[in-house]
Amino acid sequence: MRHFAVVGSGPAGFYTAEALSKTYGDKARINILDRYPVPYGLIRFGVAPDHQSLKAVSKRYDKVADEPGVDFIGNVTVGRDVSVEELLELYDAVILAIGAPHDRKLGIPGEDLAGVVGSAEFVGWYNGHPEFADLDPPLGGTHAAVIGNGNVALDCARILSKTPHEFEGSDIVGHALEALDGSAIRTVTILGRRGPHQIAMTPKELGELGHLEEASPVVDAADFPPMEADDALEPGHRKSITILREFAGTPADPAKPKRMVFDFFAKPLRIEGNGKAERIIVERTELDENGAARGTGETYEVPASLVITAIGYSTPQMAGVPYDERGGKFRNEGGIIGDRLYAVGWARRGPTGTIGTNRPDGYEVAEQVATAMPAAANSDRAGAEGLKRLLNERGIMPTDYDDWRKIEETEVGQARPGSPREKFVRVEDWLSALGR
Ligand code: NAP
Numbered sequence: 001m002r003h004f005a006v007v008g009s010g011p012a013g014f015y016t017a018e019a020l021s022k023t024y025g026d027k028a029r030i031n032i033l034d035r036y037p038v039p040y041g042l043i044r045f046g047v048a049p050d051h052q053s054l055k056a057v058s059k060r061y062d063k064v065a066d067e068p069g070v071d072f073i074g075n076v077t078v079g080r081d082v083s084v085e086e087l088l089e090l091y092d093a094v095i096l097a098i099g100a101p102h103d104r105k106l107g108i109p110g111e112d113l114a115g116v117v118g119s120a121e122f123v124g125w126y127n128g129h130p131e132f133a134d135l136d137p138p139l140g141g142t143h144a145a146v147i148g149n150g151n152v153a154l155d156c157a158r159i160l161s162k163t164p165h166e167f168e169g170s171d172i173v174g175h176a177l178e179a180l181d182g183s184a185i186r187t188v189t190i191l192g193r194r195g196p197h198q199i200a201m202t203p204k205e206l207g208e209l210g211h212l213e214e215a216s217p218v219v220d221a222a223d224f225p226p227m228e229a230d231d232a233l234e235p236g237h238r239k240s241i242t243i244l245r246e247f248a249g250t251p252a253d254p255a256k257p258k259r260m261v262f263d264f265f266a267k268p269l270r271i272e273g274n275g276k277a278e279r280i281i282v283e284r285t286e287l288d289e290n291g292a293a294r295g296t297g298e299t300y301e302v303p304a305s306l307v308i309t310a311i312g313y314s315t316p317q318m319a320g321v322p323y324d325e326r327g328g329k330f331r332n333e334g335g336i337i338g339d340r341l342y343a344v345g346w347a348r349r350g351p352t353g354t355i356g357t358n359r360p361d362g363y364e365v366a367e368q369v370a371t372a373m374p375a376a377a378n379s380d381r382a383g384a385e386g387l388k389r390l391l392n393e394r395g396i397m398p399t400d401y402d403d404w405r406k407i408e409e410t411e412v413g414q415a416r417p418g419s420p421r422e423k424f425v426r427v428e429d430w431l432s433a434l435g436r
Helices: 011-027 058-066 084-090 119-126 151-161 174-181 203-211 227-232 235-248 355-372 383-393 401-413 427-433
Strands: 002-007 028-033 070-073 093-096 116-118 143-147 187-191 215-218 258-263 266-272 279-287 293-303 306-309 336-338 341-343
Touching: 002 011, 002 084, 002 383, 011 028, 011 058, 011 355, 028 383, 058 070, 070 383, 070 401, 084 093, 084 383, 093 355, 116 119, 119 151, 119 174, 119 306, 143 151, 143 293, 151 187, 151 203, 151 258, 151 306, 203 215, 203 235, 227 235, 266 293, 341 355, 401 427
Parallel strands: 002 028, 002 093, 028 070, 093 341, 116 306, 143 187, 143 306, 187 258, 215 258
Antiparallel strands: 266 279, 279 293, 336 341
């Protein structure tokens, strides 16, 4: 029997567990660890609440958790309750699937002002992440800005612009729904340091902005290169650019009070305000010969009492695990960090790709594990039994998948009409739902 620990129960963790389970069958025990009593990582805390079809992938993960050799061990923080070194003693292999939950910093003056929040914080707030439930982003001003031109920037801008009616059927948490309902924000400026051709937004996500109840996208046609330049683009990306061009060719709907303004070639220099964010000083840019943003020296102000930076994420460091500072991920070669230690998903590749990208990624790393550790050989590692002994000595009470199902049942039971669930947003509430 082999013993494997997969640390993290987001998409990368579940696909890896699925692959290991398929490869080893009844010759391995696979433990999926999570710091919270609830699974799914990015699916629960990252994917937008109004994108329920994307969240439905969790049903597939439930099937993995039901496999006889697979066990979920929640409420255990690796790096605090148990170290990676200790896990390596207990398991044949340890696979780190902890994602990239930290916001990258812009590194400009004013970033620490009140009212400037990272997208991980803002997304965590509306998705009920316990670390960010108390964020209370300022929604009392009329102007907000989102910095970045990726899908996360789109998520943040869309959530700020929707009406309560448009959240029907979503699982946005109650505190965020209520706060957004009272929001005074009428203009969300989406700042891109490069041009329309350089966006990292996908067609479906971009297209949604054209159908919002109260908000119109505003795009300046003058920002685009000549139409022929679109021919060289990869088809999916060309579709996004075509949607942007359509936005540019459509006047904002006067019946809609909100605007989502795409401000391209706009590089934030500093954020200013009296003790809190009031405006961003932006430099107009142009593309240099390598396609990078080059400042032109022309500056202007973008008013914003809420500034959300959506410029990418990084993986937190863990004691004893080599780290790639530039990439914001664990240092690894094809998923191998070191002897019996692996990384998958964003912790391996950095924060890019869709949920589905994690599937081949997890399968590839599982294959590396299988090559290094043939199923036939027996290991003398203690696995889950050893881990539970250690946790018991430390007063840590882990949770299992049945516990999660109880929490889920309670969350589903307390949903507002039309919503799939009302999430608990505090660790204590998860545990009290279990009678602890
Ligand atoms: P991303 O796609 O890498 O986009 C990051 C954006 O931030 C880029 O536009 C980048 O511009 C900009 N940026 C980086 N540093 C900057 C700086 N210092 N100043 C100004 N702008 C800066 O990252 P993401 O939006 O966080 O998304 C992460 C991954 O999740 C992506 O693969 C995304 O597609 C995926 N995702 C998918 C969905 C969905 O499918 N519905 C939803 C959310 C996220 P440059 O290009 O100039 O560097």
